[in-house]
Amino acid sequence: MRTYPLSKWLTQGTYPRLYVPIVLIMVAVTLVRYHALVGAEREQAQLRMRAELQAAAYAVLQALDEPAGNAAAEERLRQAAQVADAPIQSIRWELPSRPAVDLRNAMPPTKAPPWFVQLLDLPTPRHTVAHRLADGRTGQLALALWPQHYVDRAWSAMATQLRITALNIFTILLLLTLILRANDRMLDRMRHAAERFKQGHLDARIRRTGTLEAREIADTFNDMAGKVQSLVLSLQETQRQQNEQLHFRRQLVNALPLPLFVLGADGAHLETNKAWRELLNASRPSTVAGTLDQLWADGVDSSIVLAQRLSDRPSGWQTTVRPLQGVPHEMACYHATFTAPDGVPAGTIGVLVDMTEHTQALQAERAGRACAEAALDTVADGVITMDAQGLVRTINGAAQRVIGLAQGQTVGRHVDEVFRLEPPHSVLAASGTQGHAAHGAGAAATAILACHSGAPRTVDYSVAAVHAPDGTAAGHVLVFRPR
Secondary structure, rough: OOOOOOHOOOOOHHHHHHHHHHHHHHHHHHHHHHHHHHHHHHHHHHHHHHHHHHHHHHHHHHOOOOOOOOHHHHHHHHHHHHOOOOOOEEEEEEOOOOOEEEEEEOOOOOOHHHHHHHHOOOOOEEEEEEOOOOOEEEEEEEEOOOHHHHHHHHHHHHHHHHHHHHHEEEEHHHHHHHHHHHHHHHHHHHHHHHHHOOOOOOOOOOOOOOHHHHHHHHHHHHHHHHHHHHHHHHHHHHHHHHHHHHHHHHHHHHOOOEEEEEEEEOOOEEEEEHHHHHHHHHOOOOOOOHHHHHHHOOOOOOOHHHHHHHHHOOOOOEEOOOOOOOOEEEEEEEEEEHHHHHHOEEEEEEEEEEEEEHHHHHHHHHHHHHHHHHHHHHHOOOEEEEEOEEEEEEEEEHHHHOOOOOOHHOOEHHHHHHOOOOOOOHHHHEEEEEEEOOOOOOOOOOEEEEEOOOOEEEEEEEEEEOOOOOOOOEEEEEEEEOO
């Protein structure tokens, strides 16, 4: 049999905590009940004593009606005491001018315990009555009864009630003990299932047995455990999917041909892809900040937070990347801020685009354009180039001197505003070619040129169409010579 300290036993549940109060209430109710019962038995015994005392006095007086001497009176008293159904303690009969007759009986044995005798505390019943005899004399009869007889009768009734009460208390305590045992078993099953649940056995359940309360608790625990198991399995499935998505994202990032980097909100390194490491010849553990320091050729202090440096620059800025080994690259850096699900900025993601070939092509184009402009400046004829809409793109020195406008005053304006003919008409319409001549050049024409400074001059001019590689019109070239 298991035993527990009182403090632990009282914390086992509701029933153990109520066990002691229930016992105390039972004791209090029993004390109150027996206090009232003792009072009722005392009152009933007193009523019975008075009734039997009067009956015994009447029986004795009937025996004393015939006159007789003291000896005969004493004998009649004894007979009357035997006939009277009462525990007579003493009888005293007194007549005038005669000695009193006393009769005393021995105290009967008492079955009631002494403590009950003291508790009941019945006084000795006494009765004194004056009786007139047939010869005219008046006698006095004093009668007393033993109270022990009535105490025994009260104790007999109380003993019966005590046996019934003991049986009731035993039955109640037995039921409480059975309930406590069932409650302890229920708590033990719940404790065992909870321990297994904590250890990761999500299929742990409580057997649905016992009392109605135990079955209800088992249903509640099993329902909760089922929901928790479903939630954990759902979280595990979600975690698995997130791991797959993370693995796929890393593979996708590494598969991107463009160098890519990811920074946290504080500028800390989060991720770089394979193209980034190959470009800068950096291993994976190297920080983004350390490798991105190579993007600033102007000597920016590397202690500045990288995220702040990126926020100070517009997306798409171009710089020279100098790897630890290899030739420099002209790269364009595109970056943007990404946010968390709650909208708070979470960091920066950026990519590098190799602009080396494009930069070299632009440099070659600029060099060719410079050479062409230098060559045109050496030509004595005036040369004006324009786009397909007739807007001036270049004008050489000879044309500027004849027309009277500097290059900055002509570029972007329509050719008819710069090369004004009299009477006014368009050089493109006058040429008749409009860029559609198969051989790319128009017929020469003579016209009066209204110079912007000085008098008009007669010029010979021709217009040739310029075509793109796909055959579409890209612009025109106007060549003129003053006479």
